[in-house]
Amino acid sequence: DTAVSQTPKYLVTQMGNDKSIKCEQNLGHDTMYWYKQDSKKFLKIMFSYNNKELIINETVPNRFSPKSPDKAHLNLHINSLELGDSAVYFCASSPRQGHSYEQYFGPGTRLTVT
Amino acid sequence: ILNVEQSPQSLHVQEGDSTNFTCSFPSSNFYALHWYRWETAKSPEALFVMTLNGDEKKKGRISATLNTKEGYSYLYIKGSQPEDSATYLCALKYGGSQGNLIFGKGTKLSVKP
Numbered sequence: 731d732t733a734v735s736q737t738p739k740y741l742v743t744q745m746g747n748d749k750s751i752k753c754e755q756n757l758g759h760d761t762m763y764w765y766k767q768d769s770k771k772f773l774k775i776m777f778s779y780n781n782k783e784l785i786i787n788e789t790v791p792n793r794f795s796p797k798s799p800d801k802a803h804l805n806l807h808i809n810s811l812e813l814g815d816s817a818v819y820f821c822a823s824s825p826r827q828g829h830s831y832e833q834y835f836g837p838g839t840r841l842t843v844t
Numbered sequence: 845i846l847n848v849e850q851s852p853q854s855l856h857v858q859e860g861d862s863t864n865f866t867c868s869f870p871s872s873n874f875y876a877l878h879w880y881r882w883e884t885a886k887s888p889e890a891l892f893v894m895t896l897n898g899d900e901k902k903k904g905r906i907s908a909t910l911n912t913k914e915g916y917s918y919l920y921i922k923g924s925q926p927e928d929s930a931t932y933l934c935a936l937k938y939g940g941s942q943g944n945l946i947f948g949k950g951t952k953l954s955v956k957p
């Protein structure tokens with residue numbers, strides 16, 4: 731039973747394309763996140779959603795648009811992909827937003843833009 | 845810009861050695877400190893969430909302490925085993941319950957049998 735799943739695991743695409751990464755959690759959590767692991771290997775928060783509502787939107791280009799159709803899903807759509815978007819993207823979830831709950835991470839999606 | 849610093853960057857120990865590493869963070873606006881264990885080709889897994897100054901948490905051979913006034917946390921591993929080999933990340937939650945997690949770069953631990 732995979733708690734937080736992401737698809738696809740690998741994504742290779744060309745500059746200018748539009749692509750989506752899907753994330754699903756079966757933990758019944760209220761809060762979901764998207765992180766980007768940058769070239770220096772830091773995990774950086776991109777977005778946070780609580781009960782399908784956007785809570786955090788860090789300084790991320792508006793080519794990145796998260797969509798949460800329900801509490802269990804937080805998908806990441808990226809328009810007009812650029813070379814600098816190549817990275818590993820991690821989805822995560824936590825039980826609540828309003829307390830110091832640990833986060834549960836998905837396996838990551840390695841995006842390569844050529 | 846808030847920085848979370850971890851040291852050392854990497855560590856090589858022999859099986860059976862005990863080891864520890866440090867996470868340093870700005871003490872203002874502290875809300876919580878998370879520790880995660882990240883094995884190669886897997887996802888980060890939570891070890892501890894610590895919120896109070898003087899907190900000590902333990903899970904098996906791994907324990908952590910927290911000093912929010914001086915802005916540091918230590919992670920200890922007693923009697924390291926090869927399966928402890930992983931990158932250990934700390935992350936600072938600041939600015940309240942809706943604040944972000946800011947991750948350090950991690951300490952990569954290798955335990956030789």
